[in-house]
Amino acid sequence: MTSPDTRAYRRIPADERPPLLFPGYASTVQRAPAQPLEYLPHMLTELTGPLLGEGRVGPLDHDLTRQHVGEPQGQRIVVHGRVLDEDGRPVPRTLVEVWQANAGGRYRHVTDTWPSPLDPNFTGTGRALTDDQGRYEFVTIKPGAYPWRNHDNAWRPAHIHFSLFGRAFTQRLVTQMYFPDDPLFFQDPIFNSVPDPVARQRMVSRYDHGATQEQWALGFAFDIVLRGREQTPFEDEDDDE
Amino acid sequence: MSELAAGRPGGTTPSQTVGPYLSIGLTWDDGPYVVPEGTPGAFWIRGRLFDGTGAPVPDGMIETWQCDPDGRFDHPDDPRGAAPSSVPGFRGFGRSRTDAEGRWAVLTVRPGRVPDGTDGRQAPHLDVSVFARGLLDRVVTRLYLPDESNANAQDRVLNAVPAERRPTLVAAAGPDGLVFDIHLRGDDETVFFAI
Numbered sequence: 001m002t003s004p005d006t007r008a009y010r011r012i013p014a015d016e017r018p019p020l021l022f023p024g025y026a027s028t029v030q031r032a033p034a035q036p037l038e039y040l041p042h043m044l045t046e047l048t049g050p051l052l053g054e055g056r057v058g059p060l061d062h063d064l065t066r067q068h069v070g071e072p073q074g075q076r077i078v079v080h081g082r083v084l085d086e087d088g089r090p091v092p093r094t095l096v097e098v099w100q101a102n103a104g105g106r107y108r109h110v111t112d113t114w115p116s117p118l119d120p121n122f123t124g125t126g127r128a129l130t131d132d133q134g135r136y137e138f139v140t141i142k143p144g145a146y147p148w149r150n151h152d153n154a155w156r157p158a159h160i161h162f163s164l165f166g167r168a169f170t171q172r173l174v175t176q177m178y179f180p181d182d183p184l185f186f187q188d189p190i191f192n193s194v195p196d197p198v199a200r201q202r203m204v205s206r207y208d209h210g211a212t213q214e215q216w217a218l219g220f221a222f223d224i225v226l227r228g229r230e231q232t233p234f235e236d237e238d239d240d241e
Numbered sequence: 242m243s244e245l246a247a248g249r250p251g252g253t254t255p256s257q258t259v260g261p262y263l264s265i266g267l268t269w270d271d272g273p274y275v276v277p278e279g280t281p282g283a284f285w286i287r288g289r290l291f292d293g294t295g296a297p298v299p300d301g302m303i304e305t306w307q308c309d310p311d312g313r314f315d316h317p318d319d320p321r322g323a324a325p326s327s328v329p330g331f332r333g334f335g336r337s338r339t340d341a342e343g344r345w346a347v348l349t350v351r352p353g354r355v356p357d358g359t360d361g362r363q364a365p366h367l368d369v370s371v372f373a374r375g376l377l378d379r380v381v382t383r384l385y386l387p388d389e390s391n392a393n394a395q396d397r398v399l400n401a402v403p404a405e406r407r408p409t410l411v412a413a414a415g416p417d418g419l420v421f422d423i424h425l426r427g428d429d430e431t432v433f434f435a436i
Contacts, residue, residue: 022377030293032375033426037433041358043398045368048306099262111262124265169306172379173256193257200255226254
């Protein structure tokens with residue numbers, strides 16, 4: 001088999017990722033580096049990464065509706081999908097972390113002062129491990145939109161934060177999952193910071209009637225695509241290991 | 242086909258900011274411990290995260306990744322083979338939120354040297370990711386050790402950085418280990434890498 005150490009990960013084209021400086025999102029102005037980024041070749045430290053999984057995920061960590069004695073307020077949803085790389089290969093046994101606001105758009109965080117009520121039965125954090133096919137599933141409630149002070153009458157579209165490791169330092173990704181047809185997309189600089197509108201749509205989940213459960217929960221599908229290898233001379237499954 | 246939800250095949254899901262509330266979802270009690278407390282040779286790396294005005298960033302997160310003291314990774318993509326570390330409990334990975342003063346810390350052991358992909362070896366280093374509100378994507382830097390001047394002088398990555406900016410990548414000696422401040426922007430801006 002080909003030696004995996006020589007296979008760098010594909011660099012993400014500039015129109016498929018947000019720029020660091022995006023003045024429409026005011027906080028970037030003093031936090032984005034001003035100097036150009038230096039080129040880092042992919043060597044061993046970049047081609048490896050933490051393989052976190054077993055032992056870090058408890059049996060109910062994927063169900064955000066069962067972390068308290070009572071049930072949280074809001075519309076119960078099932079969010080499921082696969083973690084894949086750009087070559088379509090599933091990323092198995094990888095840690096997926098999520099956090100989100102409650103149905104009223106409030107985070108259980110000391111600095112969130114939006115006066116929507118806290119839900120005593122909702123923390124808003126979850127973890128899951130993908131299975132051998134890269135599949136994951138969370139049960140949660142649909143988060144609410146919330147105002148923020150970035151611009152005039154600014155409201156964040158409903159979203160769930162996702163964190164993924166993949167299998168290499170280069171693949172580390174933090175993103176947000178949005179909901180289809182959200183009327184707030186047009187004014188949100190975070191969503192719109194991604195230049196390519198096609199790439200932007202990859203952050204939008206799809207209503208999935210097949211995953212919707214009768215008298216119980218709405219289903220949403222959300223696949224997450226991590227960077228693939230720059231060169232894949234042969235699509236040999238053995239190369240995965 | 243759930244693949245449809247991700248758009249056309251062959252493109253990645255874009256990065257988005259962690260926002261101001263990352264600590265509810267991403268901080269772990271054991272996050273700062275690359276090695277367990279009491280590990281022989283363990284030391285703290287402490288630092289602060291600053292923005293372009295020199296103000297501390299209180300809602301950020303630092304992650305580190307490194308080889309073990311023997312220069313090995315317990316990872317199948319290391320062509321030398323996955324090698325369980327000789328240091329019991331070594332995870333290679335550290336994760337620390339920043340506090341109200343922008344402070345972060347990880348407890349670790351000295352990384353060894355690993356091949357640099359040509360004929361040489363890299364100087365001991367940690368890869369470092371910075372996440373925060375206002376960062377639409379993580380920024381990545383490297384941390385080198387202050388008492389490795391010979392190895393640092395030979396390091397391929399360090400040498401590609403303009404000499405006047407190289408010091409931002411080298412930690413300083415501290416009271417119980419090393420100190421590594423990170424400046425996102427401004428006169429003391431840390432060197433960040435495109436990966």
